[in-house]
Amino acid sequence: MLRIDDSSDADLARAVAGREPGSAEEAEGALYRRFAPRVRLYGLRHLRSEDAACDLVQQVMLATIEKLRDGAVRDLDQIASFVLGMSRSMAKDIKRLEWRREKLLLAFTDPNRVEAPASDTTLDADRLEACLGRLAERERLVVLLTFYADRTSREVATELGVQDGNVRVIRHRAIERLRTCMMSRDEVR
Numbered sequence: 001m002l003r004i005d006d007s008s009d010a011d012l013a014r015a016v017a018g019r020e021p022g023s024a025e026e027a028e029g030a031l032y033r034r035f036a037p038r039v040r041l042y043g044l045r046h047l048r049s050e051d052a053a054c055d056l057v058q059q060v061m062l063a064t065i066e067k068l069r070d071g072a073v074r075d076l077d078q079i080a081s082f083v084l085g086m087s088r089s090m091a092k093d094i095k096r097l098e099w100r101r102e103k104l105l106l107a108f109t110d111p112n113r114v115e116a117p118a119s120d121t122t123l124d125a126d127r128l129e130a131c132l133g134r135l136a137e138r139e140r141l142v143v144l145l146t147f148y149a150d151r152t153s154r155e156v157a158t159e160l161g162v163q164d165g166n167v168r169v170i171r172h173r174a175i176e177r178l179r180t181c182m183m184s185r186d187e188v189r
Contacts, residue, residue: 004030013079016068024069031068032061035083042087052094060086097150124182131181139174146171 004012004026012034015027039060043053064083067073073082132140138160145156146167153167160167 009034009079010077013068013073013076016065017071017073017076018069019076028065031065031079035064035080036061039083039087042084043091046091047094056087056090056094059090063090127182128178131178134181135174135177139170139177142167142170143174143178 007015007027007030009031012027012031016024016031018024036057039057040053043056044050047053047056060083063086064073064079067082068076068079073079075082132143135143141160142156145151145159146153151159153164153171157164157167162170
């Protein structure tokens, strides 16, 4: 039986991975309590946001525990290094996503403009829904997976069983159809 309080990080990792007798659930909790503060500090330092740091903790610890359960961690004695590597990787992904959003925001908005847009340019949710309904099913799926689920072209391609390039072409054409539909003065149903 594993004594949680006296266990090393490697012993806890082995218990989670099911390689040592003991309660895997208790070991998961202990591993979380040991590494969560470290991951949070890493997140605060590199992401400079309490919310982003807390999100990083959840993502890293969930991924770590899942990898341990699946036996995907090669050297359990180096679990601290594994968690640090996951923290680095996921923090980079978060920063990259934030950078992309800022870049898009700058590209499609005028930072000097403060007033609200004119009423004819505001988003009409009902019209958008109707225009989305006019798209072919695959086009609609690509648009929703890309912009609502925030997935990459590769992830969308894998899910739909098509090539990355096809996803980009489908998305481009679907956006053009949406733009045309949204800008038209016709009644949309």
